[in-house]
Amino acid sequence: MNRLVRPALATAAAAALTAAALAGTGPADAASGRTTLAGSVPSWADAAHKAGTVPGSTAVDFRVYLGLRGGDAAQQLALSVSTPGSANYGKFLTPAQFRAQFAPSTADVNAVKKWLAGQGFKVTGVPANQKYVEATGTAAQAASAFSTSFAEYSVAGKQVRSNTSALSVPSGLPAVEAVVGLDESQTLAVSDKVTPGPAVYHNAQPCSAYWGEKTPQNTPTPDGTVLPPNAPPFAPCGYAGAQLQNVYGMSGAIASGNDGTGVTVAVIDAYASPTIASDVETYSARHGLPSIKGHFSQVVPPGVYNKPESKKQDPQGWAGEESLDIEAVHTMAPGADIVYYGAPNNFQDLDAVLNKVVDDHAADIVTNSYGWSSEALPTGFIKPYLDIQAQAAAEGMSLLYSSGDDGDETGGVAGATPTPDWPATSPLVTAVGGTALGIGADGHRVFELGWESGTSTLTNGTFPTPTYLYGSGGGTSRLFAQPSYQAGVVPSTISQTYGGSPMRAVPDVSALGDPNTGLLVGETQTMPDGSQAYDEYRIGGTSLSSPLYAGMLALAVQRAGHSFGLANPTLYAARSTSVDITKAARATYPGTVRVNFNNGFDAADGYSYIERTFDQDEPLTIHVRDGYDNVTGVGSPNGQAWLQAVAGK
Numbered sequence: 001m002n003r004l005v006r007p008a009l010a011t012a013a014a015a016a017l018t019a020a021a022l023a024g025t026g027p028a029d030a031a032s033g034r035t036t037l038a039g040s041v042p043s044w045a046d047a048a049h050k051a052g053t054v055p056g057s058t059a060v061d062f063r064v065y066l067g068l069r070g071g072d073a074a075q076q077l078a079l080s081v082s083t084p085g086s087a088n089y090g091k092f093l094t095p096a097q098f099r100a101q102f103a104p105s106t107a108d109v110n111a112v113k114k115w116l117a118g119q120g121f122k123v124t125g126v127p128a129n130q131k132y133v134e135a136t137g138t139a140a141q142a143a144s145a146f147s148t149s150f151a152e153y154s155v156a157g158k159q160v161r162s163n164t165s166a167l168s169v170p171s172g173l174p175a176v177e178a179v180v181g182l183d184e185s186q187t188l189a190v191s192d193k194v195t196p197g198p199a200v201y202h203n204a205q206p207c208s209a210y211w212g213e214k215t216p217q218n219t220p221t222p223d224g225t226v227l228p229p230n231a232p233p234f235a236p237c238g239y240a241g242a243q244l245q246n247v248y249g250m251s252g253a254i255a256s257g258n259d260g261t262g263v264t265v266a267v268i269d270a271y272a273s274p275t276i277a278s279d280v281e282t283y284s285a286r287h288g289l290p291s292i293k294g295h296f297s298q299v300v301p302p303g304v305y306n307k308p309e310s311k312k313q314d315p316q317g318w319a320g321e322e323s324l325d326i327e328a329v330h331t332m333a334p335g336a337d338i339v340y341y342g343a344p345n346n347f348q349d350l351d352a353v354l355n356k357v358v359d360d361h362a363a364d365i366v367t368n369s370y371g372w373s374s375e376a377l378p379t380g381f382i383k384p385y386l387d388i389q390a391q392a393a394a395e396g397m398s399l400l401y402s403s404g405d406d407g408d409e410t411g412g413v414a415g416a417t418p419t420p421d422w423p424a425t426s427p428l429v430t431a432v433g434g435t436a437l438g439i440g441a442d443g444h445r446v447f448e449l450g451w452e453s454g455t456s457t458l459t460n461g462t463f464p465t466p467t468y469l470y471g472s473g474g475g476t477s478r479l480f481a482q483p484s485y486q487a488g489v490v491p492s493t494i495s496q497t498y499g500g501s502p503m504r505a506v507p508d509v510s511a512l513g514d515p516n517t518g519l520l521v522g523e524t525q526t527m528p529d530g531s532q533a534y535d536e537y538r539i540g541g542t543s544l545s546s547p548l549y550a551g552m553l554a555l556a557v558q559r560a561g562h563s564f565g566l567a568n569p570t571l572y573a574a575r576s577t578s579v580d581i582t583k584a585a586r587a588t589y590p591g592t593v594r595v596n597f598n599n600g601f602d603a604a605d606g607y608s609y610i611e612r613t614f615d616q617d618e619p620l621t622i623h624v625r626d627g628y629d630n631v632t633g634v635g636s637p638n639g640q641a642w643l644q645a646v647a648g649k
Contacts, residue, residue: 283522323522
């Protein structure tokens with residue numbers, strides 16, 4: 001999962017956002033004739049982190065978001081049309097109908113455009129649903145227009161810009177909800193802990209074609225290293241094709257034509273892989289999947305690699321993410337249409353791309369393998385996202401998000417503040433957690449455990465006590481009250497973990513995520529000699545879980561003959577047909593041994609032998625348990641029974 005990382009200090013600020021995060025604008029000051037935008041100063045923009053000034057000539061690119069008409073009416077409608085038994089169930093709106101009922105008025109948009117132009121900004125765009133006005137200008141113009149100043153701050157080893165005080169706008173612009181882009185909250189860093197970059201990576205041998213095929217007891221190590229006699233089996237090389245269709249019980253449906261035909265799944269990431277179409281063709285041919293020709297398209301903004309902000313990021317680092325997402329969806333829904341939308345950067349414009357996908361009603365299902373490592377984002381960033389998510393559900397679109405790859409974000413450190421990731425915590429999306437999965441020689445499920453991994457590197461012939469490494473994100477929101485679909489399902493020990501009223505818990509559902517039992521992914525990579533060639537390697541993360549689940553949901557949409565909007569009411573109602581992920585198999589299947597090339601490519605620099613344990617959630621505040629849990633939600637799909645229950649037939 002590509003994650004836009006908040007610094008550790010921001011995590012502690014999450015509790016302070018409980019009341020303010022969705023509040024929008026603050027009170028108007030009659031004396032100044034201005035309205036303060038609540039929560040528009042990032043938590044890290046304080047004197048302790050101030051590092052310098054921002055030249056007035058610095059270019060800024062920002063969006064002024066306008067609130068939906070009707071307050072929370074759009075969110076209420078989104079839940080109503082998505083809940084079986086509701087009088088409005090299935091009565092989805094078209095984008096035009098949603099705009100007519102809820103979109104900001106043309107008069108309000110024109111007022112904002114006029115004001116921005118009067119401040120010297122260049123207005124560069126307004127989407128069809130009029131959700132925001134985008135503009136460019138200088139830091140000096142922004143300081144004057146929004147009654148603030150700007151400074152550089154040193155945060156997590158990065159120099160980032162922020163306004164020094166709360167933004168404000170003239171009180172005559174009452175529809176303004178937030179301003180996004182003046183501070184650089186979203187540009188701090190990107191973690192590719194699971195997703196490797198474009199340089200070639202090879203799985204080292206031995207690795208297994210299926211669970212338990214090769215073990216330290218029946219297969220020698222390539223360099224003669226002796227492993228402990230009780231060492232667990234060698235890790236799979238990576239599952240693919242029929243293995244995953246079989247283990248989740250979807251192979252029969254796919255063979256009979258229930259393969260996602262007629263359903264469109266959108267994938268949103270940043271940037272784009274220039275070789276993705278040919279890579280997926282090669283991958284499909286190798287793993288028994290049908291051609292994707294005629295079923296795949298890619299939408300990428302012009303100049304995607306040339307924007308100034310791209311220089312702060314790693315465009316090619318997302319090529320593996322795109323390959324993973326598309327190949328995972330195609331594996332589980334080989335007949336579905338897949339459309340990829342690449343944002344021109346991996347921070348500010350992801351929400352704008354989501355807005356376009358939703359307002360164009362470009363898909364029935366959207367899978368998103370990115371997120372922020374807490375809920376401690378500026379107010380102005382969260383509320384616009386909620387509005388877009390409400391429009392998606394109201395139109396019948398299902399949004400899926402990876403739940404995160406770092407457990408409760410504490411790293412197992414005592415006293416650290418736990419937090420789930422945003423946008424997975426939104427009550428208007430389906431948060432998908434990860435599992436560790438053993439697939440047998442005949443495609444059956446040997447085990448499925450919660451994905452929380454410990455790691456231990458062989459030292460002097462033994463594996464020391466493993467320490468926590470990574471795992472499925474989850475926990476209890478500090479921002480959102482418990483949605484109706486979780487009432488009576490999520491135990492109070494989770495929903496009320498902080499005391500007070502029940503709150504939203506994540507994830508909702510789960511699928512394979514553990515990189516040590518992950519997907520075999522194929523993409524064009526850069527070889528050590530600088531040449532480009534197609535290659536395959538094992539990969540995972542909840543970046544895998546979300547698109548796998550999206551593919552299976554596409555089969556249910558096809559079978560039902562209609563989309564679901566917010567899928568959670570239906571998925572929770574069908575939870576008895578999901579595999580309840582428990583700790584029962586942990587004693588029998590404690591982990592795996594992975595063999596790594598030290599240089600990631602060949603044996604020239606030797607090998608490392610690493611034990612990865614399964615379901616090592618003991619250092620964390622989130623744990624696998626019977627029934628709903630905050631690592632795997634209500635569980636993973638269980639074949640025909642799940643399809644029938646979700647589809648209703």
